[in-house]
Structures are given as C-alpha cells and as structure tokens.
Amino acid sequence: MRPIARDDTSIMGRWWWTVDHWTLCSFALLTAFGLVLTVAASPPVAERIGLDPLHFVRNQAILIGPALAMMISVSLLDPRSIRRVGAIAFAGVIVLLGLTLLIGPEIKGATRWLSIAGFSLQPSEFVKPTFAIVAAWMFSARRLGEDVPGYLISGILYLLVMGLLLAQPDVGQAIVVSAIWFTQWFLAGLSIAWVAVLGTAGVAAMVGAYFFFPHVASRIDRFLDPASGDSYQIDRAMEAFLNGGLLGRGAGEGVAKAYLPDAHADFIFAVAGEEFGLVACFLIIALFVFIILRSLFRVLEANDLFIMLAATGLVVQFALQAIINMASTVNLMPTKGMTLPFISYGGSSLLALGFGMGMLLALTRSRPGGHT
Amino acid sequence: MIFSRRKLMSKKRRGRQRAASKPCAAFTDKRMEHVVEVSHTRILFAGAMLMLAFGAISVRLIDIALLQEATEPRVAHSTRVEAMRMDRADIVDRNGVLLATNLNTASLYANPRKILDPNEAARQLITALPELREAEIQRLLKTDRAFVWLRRNLTPRQQQSVNALGIPGLYFQSAETRVYPNGPLAAHILGFADIDNRGIAGIERSFDTSLRENSEPLRLTIDTRVQHALQDELLKAKVEFNAIGATGIIMDVNNGEILAMASLPDYDPNYAGQALPDQRFNRATLGVYELGSTFKIFTAAMALDYGVVKMSGGYDATEPIRVSRFLIRDYHAKKRWLSVPEIFMYSSNIGAAKMAQDVGTEAQQEFFGQLGMLHPARVELPEVGAPIIPTPWRPVSTMTISYGHGMAVSPLQLVSGVSAMVNGGLVHRATLIRSPSTEPRAAKRIISARTSLEVRRLMRLVVETGTGKNAAAEGYVVGGKTGTADKPANGGYRRRSLISSFIGAFPMQAPRYVVLALLDEPQGNKATHGYATGGWVAAPIVKRVVARVAPLLGVRPVDETAPELHQVLDINLNREGRQLASY
Numbered sequence: 001m002r003p004i005a006r007d008d009t010s011i012m013g014r015w016w017w018t019v020d021h022w023t024l025c026s027f028a029l030l031t032a033f034g035l036v037l038t039v040a041a042s043p044p045v046a047e048r049i050g051l052d053p054l055h056f057v058r059n060q061a062i063l064i065g066p067a068l069a070m071m072i073s074v075s076l077l078d079p080r081s082i083r084r085v086g087a088i089a090f091a092g093v094i095v096l097l098g099l100t101l102l103i104g105p106e107i108k109g110a111t112r113w114l115s116i117a118g119f120s121l122q123p124s125e126f127v128k129p130t131f132a133i134v135a136a137w138m139f140s141a142r143r144l145g146e147d148v149p150g151y152l153i154s155g156i157l158y159l160l161v162m163g164l165l166l167a168q169p170d171v172g173q174a175i176v177v178s179a180i181w182f183t184q185w186f187l188a189g190l191s192i193a194w195v196a197v198l199g200t201a202g203v204a205a206m207v208g209a210y211f212f213f214p215h216v217a218s219r220i221d222r223f224l225d226p227a228s229g230d231s232y233q234i235d236r237a238m239e240a241f242l243n244g245g246l247l248g249r250g251a252g253e254g255v256a257k258a259y260l261p262d263a264h265a266d267f268i269f270a271v272a273g274e275e276f277g278l279v280a281c282f283l284i285i286a287l288f289v290f291i292i293l294r295s296l297f298r299v300l301e302a303n304d305l306f307i308m309l310a311a312t313g314l315v316v317q318f319a320l321q322a323i324i325n326m327a328s329t330v331n332l333m334p335t336k337g338m339t340l341p342f343i344s345y346g347g348s349s350l351l352a353l354g355f356g357m358g359m360l361l362a363l364t365r366s367r368p369g370g371h372t
Numbered sequence: 373m374i375f376s377r378r379k380l381m382s383k384k385r386r387g388r389q390r391a392a393s394k395p396c397a398a399f400t401d402k403r404m405e406h407v408v409e410v411s412h413t414r415i416l417f418a419g420a421m422l423m424l425a426f427g428a429i430s431v432r433l434i435d436i437a438l439l440q441e442a443t444e445p446r447v448a449h450s451t452r453v454e455a456m457r458m459d460r461a462d463i464v465d466r467n468g469v470l471l472a473t474n475l476n477t478a479s480l481y482a483n484p485r486k487i488l489d490p491n492e493a494a495r496q497l498i499t500a501l502p503e504l505r506e507a508e509i510q511r512l513l514k515t516d517r518a519f520v521w522l523r524r525n526l527t528p529r530q531q532q533s534v535n536a537l538g539i540p541g542l543y544f545q546s547a548e549t550r551v552y553p554n555g556p557l558a559a560h561i562l563g564f565a566d567i568d569n570r571g572i573a574g575i576e577r578s579f580d581t582s583l584r585e586n587s588e589p590l591r592l593t594i595d596t597r598v599q600h601a602l603q604d605e606l607l608k609a610k611v612e613f614n615a616i617g618a619t620g621i622i623m624d625v626n627n628g629e630i631l632a633m634a635s636l637p638d639y640d641p642n643y644a645g646q647a648l649p650d651q652r653f654n655r656a657t658l659g660v661y662e663l664g665s666t667f668k669i670f671t672a673a674m675a676l677d678y679g680v681v682k683m684s685g686g687y688d689a690t691e692p693i694r695v696s697r698f699l700i701r702d703y704h705a706k707k708r709w710l711s712v713p714e715i716f717m718y719s720s721n722i723g724a725a726k727m728a729q730d731v732g733t734e735a736q737q738e739f740f741g742q743l744g745m746l747h748p749a750r751v752e753l754p755e756v757g758a759p760i761i762p763t764p765w766r767p768v769s770t771m772t773i774s775y776g777h778g779m780a781v782s783p784l785q786l787v788s789g790v791s792a793m794v795n796g797g798l799v800h801r802a803t804l805i806r807s808p809s810t811e812p813r814a815a816k817r818i819i820s821a822r823t824s825l826e827v828r829r830l831m832r833l834v835v836e837t838g839t840g841k842n843a844a845a846e847g848y849v850v851g852g853k854t855g856t857a858d859k860p861a862n863g864g865y866r867r868r869s870l871i872s873s874f875i876g877a878f879p880m881q882a883p884r885y886v887v888l889a890l891l892d893e894p895q896g897n898k899a900t901h902g903y904a905t906g907g908w909v910a911a912p913i914v915k916r917v918v919a920r921v922a923p924l925l926g927v928r929p930v931d932e933t934a935p936e937l938h939q940v941l942d943i944n945l946n947r948e949g950r951q952l953a954s955y
Binding site for chain 1: 404407408410411412414415416418419422423425426428429430432433434436437438516
C-alpha cells in the first residue's frame with residue numbers, strides 16, 4: 001500500500017509526487033551525517049570553553065526539526081510564491097543586516113550577530129538565498145522584455161548587500177553573494193567580453209580586499225608562506241587527514257578535535273577525515289556532487305528563465321559554501337570562515353540552508369508541460 | 373495515471389500561464405528559444421566548473437591522507453620556534469662588564485583539573501614554599517581551568533622541595549629570568565624586563581627587539597667603575613643634605629658618550645615591581661628643571677661668539693632691572709659696573725640679562741635650537757622629558773633664560789650643551805651605545821674654538837676664585853659653574869626649595885669630561901653654615917667624583933701652579949697685565 005495515492009490532489013499529495021525524492025533524501029542524509037560528526041567533534045570544543053560536553057549536539061539536534069520543517073514547507077510553494085516570499089524575506093534580511101551594524105555586538109573584530117529573543121542570529125546567512133531569488137527575478141524579467149530596469153535594480157541591490165557585508169566585515173559571504181550574482185548574470189546571457197571584464201574586476205576586488213582588510217591579508221600571507229605566521233589550525237587539520245588515512249581511526253578516536261578551535265564548525269571536515277577516513281570524506285563529497293548535478297539537470301528540464309536563474313543561484317551558493325569550506329580545510333586556499341552545508345554546527349546556517357534548499361526543491365519540482 | 377495527473381495540473385496552470393506570458397508577447401518564440409538555449413549551455417558550463425573544484429578537492433584529499441610522508445618533521449617545523457626562544461642578549465658596559473644577563477629557572481604551575489584534593493595539595497605546598505598564601509593557592513587549585521601559575525622563578529632548592537612532595541597535577545615550566553648582577557647600579561639606564569622577559573623600561577625597552585634577536589651582547593658607553601663612584605658620591609650627598617633626590621652625569625666631551633648617569637632615589641631592577649614611581653623616575657633624562665645660573669655659560673658663550681661684548685667689556689649692575697612684573701636682581705649684589713668675567717664669577721643676573729638683551733631673542737632661540745634644547749634629548753632611552761620653553765618667547769623670557777629661569781631642560785641636555793661649550797665648539801649627540809667603529813662621530817659646530825677657550829677660562833675662574841671653589845679637585849684643573857634655582861610652585865617660586873647643581877669639566881686646559889651633580893631640595897647644615905646653594909652642596913660632589921674617577925679614566929694630575937697652565941687659562945683684563953685670577 002502506498003501511503004499517498006498517485007491521484008491524491010491535496011497540497012501534500014501533489015508535492016510528494018512532484019518533488020525530487022533523491023535530492024530530498026540526500027539533504028536528509030547530509031543532515032544526519034552532520035549530527036553524527038557534531039557528536040564526534042563538538043564535545044572537546046564545548047569542554048574547552050567551559051560548556052556542557054553535549055551543549056553543541058543538543059543545540060544542533062533541536063534545530064534540525066525546524067530546519068527540515070522549513071525546507072519542506074517552503075518546497076510546497078509554487079514558483080510565483082517563491083518569488084514573493086523570497087523578495088519579502090530579502091527586504092527583511094536587509095533590515096536585519098542594517099540592525100546588525102547598528103546594535104550587533106563585536107565578536108573577534110566583526111559585527112555579524114544579532115540577538116533576538118535569546119537566540120543569536122547571523123543575518124548574512126539568510127541574505128544569500130533571498131538575494132539569489134530577487135536577483136533572478138530581476139534578471140529574468142528584463143531578459144524576457146518586461147518593462148523593468150531589472151539589471152540596474154539587481155546591480156543596485158548587489159552593491160547594497162556588498163556594502164552591508166563588507167561593513168561587518170564578512171568577506172567570505174561577500175564572495176559567495178558575488179559568485180551568485182555573477183553566475184546569474186552569466187546565465188542571463190552576459191556577453192563574453194563582459195564576462196572577461198567582470199572576471200578581472202573580481203580578481204581586482206580580491207586583491208583590494210587583501211590590502212584593505214588586515215585579517216584577509218594575514219590569512220593569505222599565511223597561506224602563501226606558512227612560515228610567515230601562525231598556521232596552527234591548518235597544520236592540525238593536515239595531521240588529522242594524515243592520521244585518518246583511508247578508513248579513519250574510528251569513531252571518537254580522533255585527536256585533532258582537541259586542538260582545533262573550530263573543530264565543530266569550520267574544520268568539521270578534518271574531524272570526519274580523521275575519525276572516519278577518506279571513505280567518509282568521499283561519501284560527503286559524493287552527496288554534494290549528487291545534489292548539485294541532480295538539481296542542475298532538473299533545472300535544464302524547466303524552460304522558465306526565472307526558475308533557471310534562481311535555482312542555479314541557489315545551487316551555486318550551496319556548492320560554493322561546500323567548496324570553500326573543504327578547500328580551506330585541505331589547504332587548497334586561505335582559510336575562510338564558511339560552514340559546510342548541513343554538516344557544520346551553526347543554527348543560523350542550518351535554518352538559512354533549510355530555507356534556501358526548500359526554495360531549490362520547490363523550483364525543481366517536476367512541472368509536466370512545464371513551459372510557462 | 374500520468375495522464376490524469378497532467379490533466380489535473382493543467383487546469384490550474386493555464387490561468388497562470390496567461391498571466392506570465394503576457395509580458396512576453398513582444399517576444400518572438402525564436403528569441404525566447406535562443407535565451408533558454410544560451411542559459412542551458414551556460415548552466416552546463418557552470419556545473420562543469422563546480423565539478424572541477426570538487427575534483428581538485430578529492431585529489432588533494434588523496435594526496436594529504438595517503439601520499440604524504442610520516443608527520444614527525446612536519447610537526448617539528450610547525451612549532452613556533454621564535455616564540456619559544458627565550459635567550460635575551462646580555463648588556464655589558466664599555467669594558468665588557470656584565471650589566472644584565474639571563475638565568476635559567478623553573479616556574480611552578482598546576483592543572484587544577486588533575487589535582488585530586490586541592491585543600492591537601494595547598495596545605496602541602498606551603499610547607500615547601502612558605503611565602504605562598506594557603507587560601508590563595510586553594511582558590512587557584514579549585515578553579516575549573518587547565519593551567520594556573522602558582523609561583524614563577526623558583527630556585528633549584530625550591531624546585532627540589534616541591535618535587536619531593538609528589539603532588540600530581542603540578543608541573544614546572546623552565547624559563548629564563550632577567551638578572552641584573554649589580555643591583556641598583558645604572559638601574560635607570562638599563563631599565564628592566566618583565567616576568568616574560570619583555571623590556572619595560574630603559575635600554576631593555578628601547579632595544580627590546582634587537583636584544584631578543586641578537587645573541588651578541590649590547591655594549592653600552594657606561595663605565596661600571598665610574599658609574600659606581602658617581603652613584604656613591606651622590607648618595608652620600610643626598611643623605612648629608614637630606615635632599616629628596618639627586619642626579620649626576622659624566623660625559624665624554626669629545627664624542628657625547630655617557631660614562632655614568634645616575635638618578636636617586638633608585639631601585640633594584642631585579643625587583644622592579646616593588647619600586648615606587650619616584651624611584652623609577654629618571655631625573656637625569658625624564659625630569660626637566662629650571663637649572664639656574666649654569667645657563668650663564670651659554671649666555672656668555674653666545675654673547676662672546678656673536679661679538680656683542682668682548683671679554684674686557686662689561687655691564688652696569690648697579691640697579692636691579694624691572695621688566696613688567698619681574699624684578700631681576702643679584703644674589704651677591706656688587707652695585708657697580710661689572711666686567712664679563714666678574715659677571716660670570718659673581719653670577720650676576722643683571723649682567724647676564726643685559727648680555728642676553730644685546731644678543732637678542734632670535735639669536736638666543738637659534739642658539740638653544742642648535743644645542744638641541746628646544747626638543748626632547750635624542751638619547752637611546754624611552755624615558756625622555758620634553759623641555760618646557762616659553763611660548764611666546766618674549767623679551768623678558770630672553771632675559772630670565774639668560775640666568776636659567778623660565779625654561780626647563782633635562783640635566784642630560786645641560787651636560788650635552790656644556791660639552792659643546794668646552795670641547796672647542798662642537799655639538800655631539802648624547803649616546804649610551806658604544807659604537808664599534810673608531811671613526812669620530814658626526815658633530816656640528818656651534819661656537820668658534822676661540823670662544824670655547826674663553827668659556828673655559830671663565831669656568832676655570834669660577835673654581836679658582838669664584839662660587840665654585842669647593843669643586844677644586846687638586847691637580848685635575850676643574851672648571852665649572854654653580855647653579856641654584858628656586859623650584860617653581862603654583863605660578864611662583866618657593867624660596868626654600870632649591871635645585872642646587874654644579875656643572876664642571878676637567879682638565880680645563882684640554883677638557884675630556886663634563887661632570888654634573890644636582891641635588892633636589894637639599895637642606896643646608898652646620899658645615900655649610902645653613903647654605904644649600906650649588907657652590908656649597910653640589911660642588912663638593914664634583915670635586916670628590918673627579919678625584920675618584922680621573923685616575924680610572926687615565927687623566928693625569930698636573931701642577932696647577934705651573935706657569936704654562938696659567939698662560940692658557942688666565943684672563944688678561946687690561947694691558948697693564950692685571951690678572952683677574954689674582955682677585
């Protein structure tokens with residue numbers, strides 16, 4: 001007996017038969033991995049800062065429910081509603097980002113957090129998916145000949161978000177937002193000459209960040225010349241992978257987590273590598289690759305420009321976060337504070353991903369006769 | 373089933389399609405197709421780029437997890453070697469005598485989480501280290517931390533007795549501690565380093581980086597023997613005259629090297645933490661004072677060098693000068709015309725003020741500027757005081773500065789300035805660092821060699837027959853000038869609290885060293901008939917210091933009555949050959 005009949009026309013019934021089960025399962029699997037790895041990595045970190053050993057595990061477990069619920073409920077919406085919800089949420093996030101600069105506490109030299117009713121919220125996590133929706137809307141509207149200055153509006157919004165992120169400063173999120181915006185513009189038919197110009201501008205901006213933000217400069221210096229400064233974290237991460245080898249040291253047998261200050265967040269991939277080995281790392285990578293490819297191929301089936309731009313923007317956000325996090329951990333690029341989607345500890349990140357990936361699921365639902 | 377689903381969906385969709393497709397009406401289908409096609413190609417391209425990145429990460433993972441060598445050397449490399457390096461370079465005097473060095477010690481710390489019974493551990497620990505407080509140790513051992521310092525820098529005996537207790541959770545960290553074998557000697561020059569061996573004051577601070585990076589000892593210009601003699605004589609005088617402070621400097625006039633510099637009260641840099649602010653205060657460089665009549669050396673030099681008056685010239689000092697609310701008068705008033713040597717010898721303020729008036733404000737400013745007295749002294753110490761100069765520099769300032777009031781400089785600046793007056797007229801920068809090269813240091817001419825000789829004659833006159841007789845160290849041909857200044861207070865001057873000083877140079881026929889002795893608020897006693905002036909309290913210090921250090925510095929005593937000497941140093945006042953030295 002199927003629990004939901006094929007001809008069930010309720011909202012849930014239609015959703016079940018049109019949503020991509022494979023991607024949905026992959027998200028669930030990633031979240032489960034994340035919880036297991038949080039159990040492995042976070043107790044030493046919690047103890048080190050004087051918290052109950054299971055503090056982070058409990059926080060993460062409590063938030064998994066709301067995050068998945070958010071994902072599923074958002075994926076119930078149709079593309080028009082996604083556009084509307086995305087735009088409203090984007091406006092809200094911009095306000096929160098502004099508030100962060102005004103009243104947010106400064107932690108480790110940056111103001112990124114906002115305290116709301118006892119919860120710490122990081123609005124910059126939410127700006128990425130909502131911006132992807134709004135920018136896609138603007139690009140597709142203009143490209144399809146609607147009478148709105150879509151490119152101009154998206155450009156202005158991009159600069160606004162950039163200004164707010166760089167004021168915090170949060171260069172990592174700014175890079176992700178830039179990548180989303182650029183990819184969408186690229187998909188919307190940006191000429192190759194402009195691609196070259198903007199690519200150069202991007203490189204110039206990163207060089208600029210090197211000179212403008214001292215913490216960026218120090219990270220890049222340490223990446224290019226490990227002897228020039230403290231490369232403690234990255235050295236411990238390298239040892240973790242080496243100790244793990246192919247099959248890992250076994251659950252709970254890792255030692256790097258005792259030394260890595262961010263073992264449960266930015267460096268969780270290293271803990272996975274040490275305790276569960278290369279096999280687990282590849283499994284995680286495979287899940288990411290699967291989600292990305294599957295989503296992109298489903299996007300290709302849709303012939304709606306807004307859906308293509310929005311969904312690809314969300315995929316790029318998801319992929320880039322994973323790539324930046326993993327590449328930092330394996331020392332392929334300078335360390336950049338970025339969570340590994342669904343796996344790293346972090347409430348804002350998890351909720352924002354639930355929201356964003358819910359929108360992705362909604363946009364990639366199969367729409368028979370889907371030419372809009 | 374598929375059919376039915378499609379049918380169901382399409383009803384709702386149709387309405388929506390109409391709304392969405394309306395703006396597209398202007399669009400040809402072909403154009404639309406092209407747009408979608410471009411997007412499709414580019415999505416594939418973007419996807420390929422992302423896959424490339426994941427591919428690179430996978431290759432890298434295999435590389436670091438499976439293909440790397442064993443970790444040992446990598447770990448050893450990554451340990452921050454510089455941070456662990458504790459050996460700080462020694463500081464030695466000009467002859468290589470050790471002034472500051474390091475000693476290996478063990479420091480005791482605990483991991484409170486590994487302490488089984490904090491109360492018992494604390495009770496046992498104070499039997500080995502009785503200076504610790506039991507309650508405090510208990511509190512530390514009960515904290516929920518992995519590291520607390522219990523006692524830094526144990527002696528080997530203390531370490532042994534703590535070890536013998538066998539308390540688990542206690543550990544030793546071996547470290548180096550800075551040691552100053554001579555205690556308070558030259559404390560203000562050396563400064564000190566904190567418990568983590570970072571320079572906090574003095575040379576230790578200004579040369580912190582190079583002391584850390586070099587292993588070669590840092591060689592100072594100080595001569596430990598000379599420093600001791602100076603510090604010893606200053607202390608005796610400070611006690612004898614019940615002064616609140618004292619300072620003294622000995623400088624090589626020919627290159628600006630400081631051989632000795634002392635400030636009292638002083639402190640032991642080995643226990644710098646226990647020193648009071650007044651003890652740590654360096655009166656020689658950080659303190660600035662109105663130094664009184666010693667400034668007449670500069671006034672006379674500039675007047676003679678600018679040619680506004682000749683040695684045989686003079687000024688009428690019958691009446692005090694009244695300028696605005698000031699009354700400039702003489703301490704030992706002669707109430708008659710005085711020649712330049714007489715003005716200097718009797719220390720006439722009226723004469724000096726008139727001399728400076730003739731020189732003019734601008735020339736005086738330029739002169740002090742060239743001497744480096746308008747800016748903080750350029751010496752290798754962080755503790756350097758900024759001079760207090762009058763703004764605006766009115767004509768009355770010019771007059772009061774001529775006899776050392778209305779402008780405050782550090783004793784070191786006075787010594788540098790007087791060195792330039794007696795060494796033939798060259799300004800050297802004061803220094804504490806012995807240069808390895810033998811080449812003469814850069815110097816700037818300020819007065820002619822002729823003027824310098826005349827200033828020397830004037831200074832010799834003061835010691836031979838004037839206010840500085842008490843500085844005459846037999847055989848070393850000392851010359852100098854006394855200075856007695858009222859200390860300023862609440863916008864006026866306090867009569868009974870003085871800065872009494874004597875600045876001398878020797879031997880005057882070819883000066884090699886300048887010696888300054890200064891007492892802060894000395895009290896006269898029976899032996900000085902109640903006087904606390906520079907001539908009575910400071911000049912004797914210089915006399916004794918010169919007598920003690922001249923043999924160490926290789927200055928031979930000469931027969932002071934020898935005619936050749938008098939030919940050089942006596943002043944011919946008039947053609948009749950009447951010598952002022954015979955007054």
